[in-house]
Amino acid sequence: MTDPTTAGTTTGGTTSTTSSTTSAPGWHAAWLPDEALRPLGTRGVRLLATGDDPVLTTVRAEVARAAQVARGTTTSAPVTLALAADALAAAGPGAAPRLRTAAEHAIALAERPGLAGTLGAQGFVVTRDEGALVVVAAQPRGLLAGWHHLVRTGGDTSGEAAGDLAVHVPAQAVRMLDHWDNLAADSPMGPVERGYAGASLWFADGRVRDDLTRVEHYARLLAHTGINAVCLNNVNVHARESALLTTGIDQVARLATIFRAAGISTYLAVDFAAPITSGALDTSDPLDDDVRAWWERAFADVYATIPDFGGVVVKADSEGRPGPFAYGRTHADGANLLGRALAPHGGTVFWRAFVYDHRQDWRDRGTDRARAAYDHFTPLDGQFDDNAVLQVKLGPVDFQVREPLSPLLAAMPHTRLAMELQVTQEYTGQQQHVCYLAPLWREALDFRPWGPVGGADAAETDARTVADVVRGTDALPGGLVAVANVGDDPFWTGHPLAQANLYAYGRLTWDPTLDPSDLLDEWAARTFPQAGPAVARTVHALLDDSWHVYESYTAPLGIGFMVRPGHHYGPDVDGYEYTPWGTYHFADRDGIGVDRTRATGTGFTGQYPAPWRDVYESLETCPDELLLFFHHVPYTHVLHSGSTVVQHVYDTHVEGAAATQRMRDTWRDVRGVVPDEVFDRVAARLDEQVRSAAEWRDQINTYFWRKSGIPDPQNRVIP
Template sequence: MSTDELAGVHPAWLPPRAFRAIAARRVAVHGTGPLADTVREEAVRAGATLAEDAELVFKLTGDRAPLGDEGFAISRAGGVTLVLADAPAGLLHGFFHVVRLGEAAFTGERPVERHVPAMRRRMLDHWDNLDVHPVMGQVERGYSGGSIFWEAGAQRDLARVRAYARLLAATGINAVAINNVNVHRAEAHLLTDRVGEVAAVAAAFRPYGIRVHLSVSFASPVVLGGLPTADPLDPAVRAWWAETTWRVYEAIPDFGGYVVKADSEGQPGPFGYGRSHADGANLLAEALEPFGGVVHWRAFVYNHRQDWRDRSTDRARAAYDHFAPLDGQFRDNAILQVKYGPIDFQTREPISPVIAAMPATNVAVELQVTQEYTGQQRHACYLGPMWSEVLRFPLAGHVTVAGLAEELVAVSNVGDDPYWTGHPLAQANLYAFGRLAWEPSLDPLSILDEWVDLTLGPDVDREALHGILDDSWRTYESYTAPLGVGFMVRPGHHYGPDVDGYEYTPWGTYHFADRDGVGVDRTRATGTGFTGQYPKPWSDVYESVERCPDELLLFFHHVPYGHVLHNGATVIQHIYDTHFAGAERVEEMRRLWDRLDGQVDPALFERVRERLDEQVRSAAEWRDQINTYFHRKSGVPDAKGRRIY
């Protein structure tokens, strides 16, 4: 059975139809090794005939700039479309580029066009557990069913994983970490006695040029090795990691490396031994180095037991305070993995200043494709525009986030759901992540077109789909927490509104609303001083209540409700207006989807309709709770006289 015919599984952006332009053509593949074989298999599966390549070889010679491990060049002349690469992975990426182009790849003449990935590693992190966790379910922050890797503690049939590998390769992804960064006891064993399961998963990803990584517990030497300590400077601990890592590579010669969440939200780490995070990361980097592996060390380190009564502590400061002083101390194969914002994957955050603070350190920027804080795949929320804004942001002079980052990583939104992502439209987020990681300057709306073409076909009502998705992220923002203040979600599961849900808790995510005003003072002058972590001009822009952009005002400043925004509205009126407008816009999205009735698979149509119904309900709930809350706090009536409870 070929992987695009997996029973009951939606083929996402690789339905047989997507290969129509390649069917019935003669394809010559010049290259050796498993990835070149994959290209041959793909061509045959598409319906092409494999031709002898001798007649084409003369075209392959000649001088040209190197394309690296994964790049390719595409051109067309004399009725022949040519994809050239220096390595077989480039051929595979080139093949999927041809699939995206469709007929256009085989029409007219095409000058040589080079495609080289901007990020050397483009990675997805799965937060999967082997079994169902009593609070989090099987996939932590997963909204697409169970894990595609494990079921009830045991490894699953991996046909689904092979299909996943193929989908990911077609977007440009080349690395996947397969288990939760919160490493529970059962998952810890994947490093040692259960490494065979990791090897099997790696074998499923390998034909598509994707390497497998593993989240490991910093306490592994104690938990698995029976040592009395996990102190990174202890020789026995170093020897344990060296030996264990050697065994991993014996099982998986192209193993990618480790991902570590340390000293964060209850995970063990080097602080427990009075050591720094550079000591911790270097311990693992040293063990991986002989094999070409890397450690992704997460910068998401903060105190989740802070005193909410103490206004001087600020969670936003934590990553920079911990890591900026360590710049230059990390080994070459250690990568600091930094969430794009200083807090935690909110709908709107400023860019994390850590990304500009580590010039002598490899930095990976981490995004969240799984929609923990953006509607949990019950709300349609296309995140391409947000990520594009993040990647294009000129954080250090003219240098953008994409320019500062060596790598892009994201938490995956995939599970064993028939549509892969629960909400079928959430597939577009997964697709867009891969495409933007390859080329951050791509237009997110063109990426959406690609996804629509491949997945739903060229004949669907594209205008309706754009009407639903193009500004769905901004719409989501408009009916949830206002002006960058964040959270206001129900504690624990994080779905739906609860304005004060986290306000008097130790998690460090506050809005400080009172009868006079709202927002967090993070200025140097009177607040937590977080603005001082930014390079200029941002440190000054964010410090100044006049210059701070509206959408981040309450992230940086505590202002009275009557404060007038750049857009001319007062803060309180802006809250009312955006919440009414946002909920209304969702009703329009819901109506637009009806235009797709009869144009897409009926089950898919129903699934999206049902989710949009929930989005309409939930957006109204957000509107009412936020508006009522601020109405009661401030006592300021709506200038437009609308009903607020």
């Protein structure tokens, strides 16, 4: 029998690419087609700032490009960041810019360093000056953010407070995107680990690509959303990628130059054992003097080449990666080793909290992977240096379609914290399925770890949301980090509609109060500028509730996993049940679920502060959607919804699969409205989603029927 990696399901791991795309350079323009610049170019823009700062140069080029679009002189060739020789008025250095502009509809962008105290480096103000629309920022990065704000709104400031200063400052100082890109296509996990959109945008054949034109457009796309930091390579750093930090730093510098011009800092993921694998040492003990010296030298060389290098991301003692445990050291020792070597240069270390025993014995029901990050890290609170950020996944397990918030996010008051999201759809349909994740992220950002639970009926002790927690302080900010979903696919994300996830992630890092549904309007209006309201309607019909649809036909009630091992696409109810990965459902003929209570289970509920420790502990109050995450219950257990567990499984799976059919039908409304390439690609993926959802429905329902023996009253389940 010949089945290389999968059986029974189409893997989402590879992406077929179409030969024609909607833009001449060979890729889709995403949310920055040239048309998006036309309204600004038509009105005329004056840039009131001088100097050769790379970001300012970018703003100049953007302004020039807008003017060219308005004059009809641009082609659809990729934007170049060369200095535009446009006729731009410029104030003298340090002088207050002349805000008054000539034409009533004109736009001005002005740099005013004196506003740094209010706006920081990245904020800006939108105001009016005798009819002219004026954006003022303290620094070039603020000007660029302001420019993208204008592009996004098309210069329509009706949303701003008329006449007043409308201040725009990012909610999170760190708005980061982590790429899990490998240097070569023959890497064990492919060119992009958990990538579903082709190969890396910048790595190929073991090195940085020669032609980085497309990366320039990518940097524009990210800057437009608000992203200000990018980590270039996979957190699973193998020997080849480890050398990026040392012998490969000149290649990295080429990428850093491009991102710098877009106001984005460059980071590298590093191997904790680099002093061994890239150096000549026989230890990577964080308390060893030679190791310390090795990192100091390494970073000194890095900063000599890239003076504004952002820092590093580290996955240590996790899923087989090396780390400080090998030397009996703590993760604070490990993080501080790197942090102290980075500190003289102003760099930051992002230290991932994704540490658990991936060699767990499935027979041992007392060990609970969900507990691991909290158990490992809370004893270290306060021991991390100021330039170390602990990067904590949203949920306590691993980017499932539904998890409770990681309790670690509420348990490290003296540590800089970033929350890590997964834009790439590893467990949410791998960009074969429509699954708009912004509602999930919003829910997490809005979550109040210390309550109240619902509305005003609970006592407030600490009303901070997760967004507040990770914001940190001005001096010691945390931030948001996410794993990217892009590759060299013509549509960037494989599924064109998955672009909305990347867009929304960036926007939420800037402002976590944005409404996910509104973000769809923004994204669709920019991405399909010629298409009008039919597309907006269709996009909403497909995406608004797609997260819940995906949840409804996959693993039920917060139990997670049930995916095919290895590639994680398609159903396999027992796929991880008897493995060392710590992700079990414990279904037997009577019931299902993981008892994580303090009373009778693993005690994981006790990692939450009140009120959640009690809400989750009790069957009476535990939300239905997380029931099986926290409790082992009989199939006949009655949910708050009034349905039994097994009937809920049957019903949601039948309904979820039916919803995908409606989604497919709805998409047909925009045939001829969106470009054919987009239509066809989405249509093909919807076919696959319908097929896959039916497979999920039938496998899950048959599994539970065979196991429980409880028939479906409507006879919809196959034995």
